[in-house]
Amino acid sequence: MGGLAKGLRVIEAFTVETPRLSISEASAIAGLDRATTRRCLLTLAEHGYCAYDGKYFTVTPRVLRLGTGCLATMPLPRIVQPWLDALSEEIGQSTSVAILDEAEIVYVARAAQRKVMSIALMPGSRLPAYCTSMGRVLLAALPAETARNRLLAAPLPQRTPRTITEIDRLMSALERVRTEGYAVVDEEVELGLRSIAVPIVNARGATVAALNTGFPASSETMEKAQERFLDPLLHVRQELFRILN
Known part of the structure; x- marks a missing residue:
């Protein structure tokens, strides 16, 4: 559950003002160390929730499943x-x-x-x-x-x-x-x-x-x-x- 909590903090780092983040930027916003943030971001990318161009991460439309599913209920x-x-x-x-x-x-x-x-x-x-x-x-x-x-x-x-x-x-x-x-x-x-x-x-x-x-x-x-x-x-x-x- 601790890993899930950290992953959610990383997802919440992406906002209208910060739609594109490097590992260090996401780490600073989420309040996590760089290594933990990197693991979270790479896991999110592996499962299709983030796109990665080698330097910057952006969330993909797949992340909307998390919110719209909740709103629909x-x-x-x-x-x-x-x-x-x-x-x-x-x-x-x-x-x-x-x-x-x-x-x-x-x-x-x-x-x-x-x-x-x-x-x-x-x-x-x-x-x-x-x-x-x-x-x-x-x-x-x-x-x-x-x-x-x-x-x-x-x-x-x-x-x-x-x-x-x-x-x-x-x-x-x-x-x-x-x-x-x-x-x-x-x-x-x-x-x-x-x-x-x-x-x-x-x-x-x-x-x-x-x-x-x-x-x-x-x-x-x-x-x-x-x-x-x-x-x-x-x-x-x-x-x-x-x-x-």
């Missing part, structure tokens, strides 16, 4: 997908549902209308929580001290000139989410991308996931965009509350 994606499809058609924008995993969000369902981000998002995709609307909704649902500790423990890169990275400003943003019941992010993940998210809650009032729409930035103010998109999001949230409870 979860009831939430199957429940929300029809609602995402209908909402996406109604507002003409992509919609998603995500859950929180430490300091990242994990997409569990998505209905894409157009490509707004430079990367393709799909179930299993991950993004940092601190700069995403769904991430802020999910972090805001945590006790304030827990949310602060997760932010302090994670890298907070300045992804765009508009990205908030200061802990105090992020905590203020989370407090605003708690007060208003939704989160807006304006070009903090990528320039040209805006998003609005609302929490999906269960009968006990606990946030179990977040629902959002992402749309291109334009000359329209964020307030006008909220007028167009927030009510449809809240309607689907209410329908999901009824179904899930």
